[in-house]
Amino acid sequence: MSTKTAPGEGAAAAACAVCGAAEPDPRRIALCYGCRRPFHLNPDSGPGRDCGDVWAGSSAEEGFTGLELHCAPCFEQRRREAASALPFPPPAAAAPPDRPAGGGAP
Ligand SMILES: [Zn+2]
Ligand SMILES: [Zn+2]
DSSP: OOOOOOTTOOSSSEEOTTTOOEESOGGGEEEOTTTOOEEEOOTTOOSSOOOEEEEEOOOGGGTOOSEEEEEHHHHHHHHHHHHHTSSSOOHHHHSOTTSOTTOOOO
């Protein structure tokens, strides 16, 4: 929801969709694979902002064999989707609620 549109401003400087700061260096801005918005990407892990991450696409079902760039919110969402797509739930959620509490050794 950005209503700030400067007339005459093209693709000179992109503003990060995560932290909202403008980044004059296009090499440090990447487009999110999920929301298609620009965000800070620090390719060499040097000094500078890093508002996203690289998702290594290893799912053959999606027919994707490369890397997906995701901003931080989308990366988290992607990670959760991948976690929920696992054949078994994580141990924390796998514990049955009807397990007797305080039970000793049988
Ligand atoms: Zn940023
Ligand atoms: Zn995104």
